[in-house]
Structures are given as C-alpha cells and as structure tokens.
Amino acid sequence: METTEVRKLPKKTIxxxxxxxxxxxxxxxxxxxxxxxxxxxxxATIGHNNIKSLExxxxxxxxxxxxxxxxxxxxxxxYDNNLKQTCIGFIHRNRDGNYTKxxxxx
Numbered sequence: 001m002e003t004t005e006v007r008k009l010p011k012k013t014i015x016x017x018x019x020x021x022x023x024x025x026x027x028x029x030x031x032x033x034x035x036x037x038x039x040x041x042x043x044a045t046i047g048h049n050n051i052k053s054l055e056x057x058x059x060x061x062x063x064x065x066x067x068x069x070x071x072x073x074x075x076x077x078x079y080d081n082n083l084k085q086t087c088i089g090f091i092h093r094n095r096d097g098n099y100t101k102x103x104x105x106x
Contacts, residue, residue: 050081
C-alpha cells in the first residue's frame, strides 16, 4: 500500500489568504454601505427624508423593448419615521436622470 504525504501550507501562504479574504469582505461592506448612502440621498429627493434601516434587496438592469434604452431599478425596504410605516418598493432612474418611485407602505 502506498501512503501519501500531505504537506502543510507555508505560513506566508496562509497569511496571504487571510489578508485577501479580509480585504474582500472589507470591499464588499464598503460597497454595500456606499450604495445605501446613495439611495438614502435619492429617497430624500423623492420625498422620504426621515428614514431608517434602509436595505437594498437587489439591483436590476432593465431595458425598454421599444427604445432599447437600458436603465437600473433598485428594490428597497426601509422604515419611514414620518409615516411610521415600513415601505417596500422600487426606485427607477429615468432617461433624463430623474428618479421615480413605486412604494407600498404598511
């Protein structure tokens, strides 16, 4: 019978892997935070100034079938302190740079 020898990874390699993982997680959370800040500002311009616990569920790329214009739609959930309701819905960026909303607050 043959026995296979298992070599341990060098310490430099393990440290490099850990650093890459930590940097990756840091970049992920930084981008998530920046996206939430951007949408907080957009919601303020739409009329929801006093919000908390904003969560971006996903970002969809959509295309108008007639004009072939591509745009983005964000699905968000947040609590509006003025209305005292939790709102869920979509924010769509129009061709001219304006944002439209479609929320359902309960």
